[in-house]
Amino acid sequence: MENEENVNLEEINVTSDSSVVISEEVVSVIAGIAVSEVPGVVDTAGGFAGGISEVLSGKKKLSKGIKVEVGEKETKIDVNIIVEYGTRIPDIAFEIQNRVKKSVKEMTGLDVLEVNVHVQGVKTPAEMEMKEEN
16 A cells, blocks of 8 residues: 555553553544545645655655644544645545544544644646656
């Protein structure tokens, strides 16, 4: 699978009272994969540090642009995206919300209280072609 990232098993801890604690990084990777599968999403918008580490490592970080707050049994997720010009943004946002909620719930069992979608930019076909050529 192209969008696969190794998840450190130490990030999922079983405590002495037999509860499972899932790290924010695990939830953000799950959400990132779900977002990357939505048509019309060109990229997730991360911070400057995330962009530098991506360039240096040569790997796309799936949790880039995803902010997660994990509680005991619930989570809140913020997604920052860049969309393709000409796509209907409300439809993309709705699809992201549904896919992220479903993926996170199925894989972690956490209740997803919120999935907030923040559109950070729009890419034109010409900009996408230039990126592919470089």
